Amino acid sequence: MKNNTLAVFAMIAALLGIGSMFHVQTAEASPRMMIADNGMDMKGMDMKDMKGMNMEAAPATHSGTGTVKKIDVAKGVVTLAHGPIASLRWPAMTMSFELKDAALAKGIKAGDAVDFELVRSQDSYVITRLHLSGK
Incomplete structure (x- = not known):
């Protein structure tokens, strides 16, 4: 018992x-x-409405090199013949880009070799940094 x-x-x-x-x-x-x-397992926890937290990811920045074919400061557009951009899986090609700020074009002219950075902005890519190669 x-x-x-x-x-x-x-x-x-x-x-x-x-x-x-x-x-x-x-x-x-x-x-x-x-x-x-x-445990603190937060998988599945809805975090989009967390007060005081910026939950938006910073836009990815992509880098490239190229040659300026044409530049239109008034419109804030530059046309580049750029090399491959590995982070975007883009081959070398010639295309026009909007400049985030027209001041980026200061001192740059057609024929110049340039280094640049771009980010996706809605449905296009915008150049956020543009300077003569090696500078």
């Missing part, structure tokens, strides 16, 4: 979670241990 009583008590204790009473976290516990112990 003693064994049966002990077994019944153990089952009741397990069902009531009494075992967890002996594993109490206190303020002295290391925050790292508390996080590790609690």
Whole structure:
């Protein structure tokens, strides 16, 4: 009967979670241990409305080199014959780009070898940095 009583008590204790009473976290516990112990699995957690957090990713910047074919400062557009841009999987080609700021074209003319950076802006790519190659 003693064994049966002990077994019944153990089952009741397990069902009531009494075992967890002996594993109490206190303020002295290391925050790292508390996080590790609690799991903190945030997969599936909707984080788009977190106050005070800018959840938009910064636009990817891509770099290239090329030769200026044409530049229209008034329109803020430059036409480049550029080499391959690996990060975009683009082959070498000639195309026109909008300049983020017309001032980027200062001191640059057709025929100049240039280095540039561009980012995606809605449905096109915009040059955010343009300078003579090697400078």
